[in-house]
Amino acid sequence: MIAIDIKNLNKSYENGLKALKNINLSVRSGEIFALLGPNGAGKSTLINIICGISKKTSGKVTIFGKDNILDYKFTRSKIGLVPQEIATDSFEKVINTLKFSRGLFNKVPSDEYLSFILKSLNLVTKKNNQIRTLSGGMKRRVMIAKALSHEPKILFLDEPTAGVDVNLRKTLWNFLNKLKKNGVTIFLTTHYIEEAENIADRIGIINNGEILITENKKKLIEKLGEKKIIITINSSHNKISYITKKYQLKKNKNKLSYIYNSKKNIDLSASLLSDLVKSSVKIDDIEIEKSNLEEIFLNMVEK
């Protein structure tokens, strides 16, 4: 089932800036979708339009098949949003702000469910504290707790771990995985490529308001990723220059590097090894390095 469906979405500002250009994107129910992009790429604008905070210029957004403007009460009731900036009512107590959020989304009061959320996010001991007394990381958890207080089916997280320490980041990742197991669809934007690599099922890359690619995470790495084979040979050999030229190897002392891209080139690594053996080159070590998401991301947005 499709949870979020975006068709031909455009957003232009009065000053002529085109923030989103013909966005087409679908997110399946129960998946974790990560949208990567540099600052100003259009990530937050996209989330804000889906959630009803910003106006679109043209195009269509549907949530579980319903239009997010015509059926806004239905669509918004399914959505929980954690914005990029920490924005809370500083003088309000944690538990009261959660009750407020739940009420705002027209949900029957439930101390039991809110206790579960507080427990899940390690906020139980802080429930009667004023929000202003909490640390930045704790405030971030409160923001997430608020977004979950009305039991949403889709959770939007706009750079949820920005400025958060490693421990909290990992706690959050585990929590998101638990939510996913409970059937919650997660749409997150992030600057941390590691985050997308760790928890996302599918990844989209956005730059200058355009979606460059959306792909299953593993497939994306396979499709666009380069592989590097580093062969350490025992000593220099006369016939190496012929092999180096044939396979366009990079030579650094006794290390030979063979780089290929499965999408663009044919994998000649087997043939290379065979040629080396035939030439009586003694091989001490073979290493294989795969490029990671960060390299793919940088390659795409720097084009």
Next chain:
Amino acid sequence: MNLRGIFAIYHFEMSRMFRTVSQSIASPVLSTALYFIVFGSAIGSKIGNIDGVNYTSFLVPGLIMLTILNQSVSNASFGIYFPKFSGTIYEILSAPISPIEITCGYVLAAASKSVLVGLIILITSAFFIEITILHPFWMLLFLILMSITFSLFGFIIGIWANDFQKIQLIPSFILTPLTFLGGSFYSISMLPDFWQKLSYVNPIVYLISSFRWSFYGNSDVNVVVSISATFFFLVLCMVFVSWIFKTGYKIKT
């Protein structure tokens, strides 16, 4: 209808008031008490009766109205402006709550605070001054109607404002002068002919006059005209608010 959403906003705003009792209730009550002392006891004893009513008693409806108008505008404008300023407006805008429901939550809370403050001033003054309320039903109706109308007006100011200075701009430079010149402290009939005629252009004259009528049965203007003018202003504010939400003016980019 998202009644829980309306109540959530209402409850949040009322909690804010009770968290800041000194600012929300004590401060306007103290200011009004000072008016009573200065204009009522000190200067009022030299003035005598107006339209057959002791000057200090004459002051009560005007002072309540002065407080009500200021409190309604400031409560409602601050109520909606602060979420815009702090960024928490995102939650209201992304919730399944209609523009009318949002407005109801904020305006009803602001109006409730104003009515509460107005009643406290009335009860407090009754301890020191002889007060007659000839038309209690109409008095209460005026109190509620004007609180709601000016809360709605304040709500519009709060949406329009993009800094704290602008929130104070209209109350300080338009509303307060009009209220002072609208007969809070005197009867329009006491003014020279030219200024009397000019005063009838001031809409606040109609509000104060009709409110004073509910107390003492005397009015500078026709009460029906006053009620019609208040309703007209109420409808005008409602139309403007619905336009704001329809277009996303100063709320949505």
